[in-house]
Amino acid sequence: MELTISTPALLFSTVSLLMIAFTNRFLAIASLIRDLHDKFRTNPETVYVDQIKNLHRRLRLIRNIQIMAVLSLLVSAVCMALIYWGKPLIASYLFGLALVLQISALVISVLEISISINALQIELSDMEKELGHRRFDLFALRSRSAATPDTPE
DSSP: OOOOTHHHHHHHHHHHHHHHHHHHHHHHHHHHHHHHHHHHHHSOOHHHHHHHHHHHHHHHHHHHHHHHHHHHHHHHHHHHHHHHTTOHHHHHHHHHHHHHHHHHHHHHHHHHHHHHHHHHHHHHHHHHHHHTOSSOOHHHHHHHHHHSOSSOO
16 A cells, blocks of 8 residues: 555644544633532532533543644644655654544544433433433424424314
8 A cells, every 4th residue: 555645634633633632622611610619609419519420431532532632733743744754654653553443532532422311311310200201302302392382273
């Protein structure tokens, strides 16, 4: 396989998208932690502590995703320089390393997203109990409410 200078550059766009997406997630989670911390100060309940621990774990995962993505970008840039300087063998190994770093970031992102979904399921479980459903289904609730409108005709 011939490695050209544009091949490692392909990773730049995916790394940029990963960084934007997970920086936004990081900021949203940090805001949630601040809100929960304020709630805890006024009403110290263990549920707030458990939620903050979960969010803190997600922040660590996001940090690792971002580190892997930035390292992938850095290694890709060095790979491009080595191709330019005529060192294709070393460049091909570094390109492989950049791919492994990016794959690692994506795998960690799947883990973080699954933790996020589990947290939402726990959060919505009290609604399920109150509504008497086995699982929360917003669309089923919406279709039932559309079938029985609030205003009589």
